[in-house]
Amino acid sequence: MTPLLFAPLKLRGLDIRNRIFVSPMCQYSCRDGLANDWHLVHLGARAVGGAGLVMAEATAVTPEGRISPEDLGLWSDTHAEALQPITDFIRAQGATPAIQLAHAGRKASCASPWKGGKALAPGEGAWTTLAPSALPFGHFPPPRALEREELPALVEAFRAAALRALEAGFEVVEIHMAHGYLLHNFLSPLSNARSDEYGGALQNRARLPLEVVHAVRSVWPERLPLMVRISATDWKDGGWDLEQSVQLARWLKEAGADMIDCSSGGLAADAQIPARPGYQVPFAAAIRRDAGIATAAVGLITEAVQAEQILANGEADAVAIARASLRDPHWPLRAAALLHADIPWPVQYERSKPMF
Numbered sequence: 001m002t003p004l005l006f007a008p009l010k011l012r013g014l015d016i017r018n019r020i021f022v023s024p025m026c027q028y029s030c031r032d033g034l035a036n037d038w039h040l041v042h043l044g045a046r047a048v049g050g051a052g053l054v055m056a057e058a059t060a061v062t063p064e065g066r067i068s069p070e071d072l073g074l075w076s077d078t079h080a081e082a083l084q085p086i087t088d089f090i091r092a093q094g095a096t097p098a099i100q101l102a103h104a105g106r107k108a109s110c111a112s113p114w115k116g117g118k119a120l121a122p123g124e125g126a127w128t129t130l131a132p133s134a135l136p137f138g139h140f141p142p143p144r145a146l147e148r149e150e151l152p153a154l155v156e157a158f159r160a161a162a163l164r165a166l167e168a169g170f171e172v173v174e175i176h177m178a179h180g181y182l183l184h185n186f187l188s189p190l191s192n193a194r195s196d197e198y199g200g201a202l203q204n205r206a207r208l209p210l211e212v213v214h215a216v217r218s219v220w221p222e223r224l225p226l227m228v229r230i231s232a233t234d235w236k237d238g239g240w241d242l243e244q245s246v247q248l249a250r251w252l253k254e255a256g257a258d259m260i261d262c263s264s265g266g267l268a269a270d271a272q273i274p275a276r277p278g279y280q281v282p283f284a285a286a287i288r289r290d291a292g293i294a295t296a297a298v299g300l301i302t303e304a305v306q307a308e309q310i311l312a313n314g315e316a317d318a319v320a321i322a323r324a325s326l327r328d329p330h331w332p333l334r335a336a337a338l339l340h341a342d343i344p345w346p347v348q349y350e351r352s353k354p355m356f
């Protein structure tokens with residue numbers, strides 16, 4: 001019997017060859033937001049390595065929505081053109097090219113990790129960050145609170161970036177609502193203190209994120225899936241939590257989302273996160289069960305048997321692998337061997353395929 005990890009996944013009209021997703025991972029390797037050889041080799045290697053879906057990193061919909069000056073962006077057609085060879089290559093390997101659209105909100109304007117990762121100083125090219133309210137993240141400089149009149153342009157930036165993602169050849173789009181970035185800033189009561197219709201009650205805090213999903217869905221073809229990554233909890237009293245996540249997931253489903261990618265944290269600098277193997281899987285399970293929508297589980301999923309068990313337990317429809325995939329781009333091929341799944345290998349590598 002084929003292990004569940006290697007059973008194809010159908011989302012809308014798209015068939016994904018297996019249920020191992022490469023989780024989006026910032027590479028901080030662009031100039032002016034443009035993809036380059038690094039992105040081709042990095043993402044391409046993981047398609048060669050057997051993943052079902054390969055998701056490009058958080059991709060900024062506006063220049064000031066970048067975490068760092070080296071982030072990937074999609075705010076012009078030139079950016080889409082730079083991504084096209086990458087989606088072509090991923091598809092040619094039999095994998096599904098996906099992209100995460102993002103705005104870093106109050107966590108923008110930082111140095112890349114290997115340049116220290118801190119908020120940029122004015123002399124280092126810092127820019128003013130944007131958020132629902134002027135509440136800072138940890139010791140970061142306070143963001144500027146967005147005016148009500150500025151919000152439609154943000155929604156439009158996500159819509160336009162989605163259209164460009166489509167032109168670049170991506171088949172799955174994911175909206176980033178997690179990890180303390182802009183849309184998460186709107187969702188969480190810890191970062192949203194607005195008194196207009198975009199703050200206060202849950203339906204108000206969810207208004208901008210839902211407007212973004214509606215706008216993206218309006219240009220994303222009916223046959224192609226839309227994913228949303230959320231932080232299912234802020235791990236902090238008075239913050240965003242699983243109950244609100246379930247309600248949000250129901251609304252996201254109504255708005256045309258097909259899968260919730262269930263991460264956590266990133267909004268409160270002092271949150272205590274009990275990270276251990278599979279620690280976010282219960283969120284994927286609860287949202288799948290209570291909101292009736294497909295989920296991806298992510299976070300310290302490193303072993304083939306562990307990943308298979310998550311699917312066998314009905315806790316998620318797919319697993320997203322991040323650091324284990326950096327350690328081993330061929331993680332899916334190795335998982336197939338461990339689980340005795342006879343999957344096709346890249347023909348160029350067939351002579352190294354384990355025998356059964």
Ligand SMILES: Cc1cc2nc3c(=O)[nH]c(=O)nc-3n(C[C@H](O)[C@H](O)[C@H](O)COP(=O)(O)O)c2cc1C
Nearest residue numbers: 023024025026057058298299300301321322323324
């Ligand atoms: C180098 C690196 C970059 C990351 N960049 C992103 C990103 O762009 N978008 C995102 O949603 N998560 C990002 N993450 C989080 C991962 O997608 C993933 O959720 C997290 O690492 C937990 O999974 P893991 O235990 O398999 O590494 C990043 C993680 C790493 C290690």
